[in-house]
Amino acid sequence: MRMRTVEISVGAFIVAGILALVMVALRVSGLTISAADNDYRLIAHFSNVGGLGLRAKVSMSGVAIGKVVAIEYDRDAYDAKVTMEISGYYDNIPYDSTASILTSGLLGEQYVGISVGGDSEYLADGDEFEDTQSAMVLEELIGKFLLNSVE
Template sequence: MARIRLSEILVGAFMALGFVALFFLAMRVSNLSTATTGEGYTLKAHFDNIGSLRVRAPVSMAGVRLGRVEAIEFDQATYQAVVTLRIAERYDQIPSDTFANIFTAGLLGEQYIGLDPGGSPDMLTDGDRIEFTQSALVLEQMIGQFLLSKAEDGGE
């Protein structure tokens, strides 16, 4: 009887560890475990179309993550999306003429913001705006443009 009870306890402990591991895996995949702590500085960028960019999406330069998207809002005066980026404090040497692009990780992966540094001697500081941006490429628009160009060419 004691042997059966011990095996039930071990199975229960194993199941509990499995659920804990599954929880941490879900947190890691959803990027909730790496939420920003409010440290660093913020930059703003205006885009005509952000596609499916989400809050907590990575912000990277040369493949290195510098920060995350902190907020996404809509500017009713310019009809543009205003994206607030939280950049880690240690990356404080970003030129003021840096270019911000919205890229997709893989063919159908999540979107992120890629920064291409400029050559200005002036650096971006807390609250500055990134002036040069490139909106997300929307797959439906690209297909529509392709089909329209094929129709104009006579379908060849």
């Protein structure tokens, strides 16, 4: 009887460990088990997205407010169309706000930063940012620096 209790205890410990690993993996990857119903999507067009990837964070004043859910090439505008999913809690982003692709650290990950505007109207589901700033590509900066120093 004592051996059976030990086996059940070990089995419960292993199941708890596996559940903990799954939770850590979901937290690190940015995935969620359930989607919030009040999230909304905003669109921004950039001439160069650099190394921006899916599930990259969207932040405003340094606070993560959403994530990038799609990056695709717009054949009509000849630029990149970035679709962002913003938490419904942050439904007061002014219409004249600016979306920029920023880098955390010198060679860190890229994310979308929103600079708040001053308009009294707010962006709603499906709206597009009028003003955007593309990513600064390190290779282009180095090339410009080298060309200027040679001339």
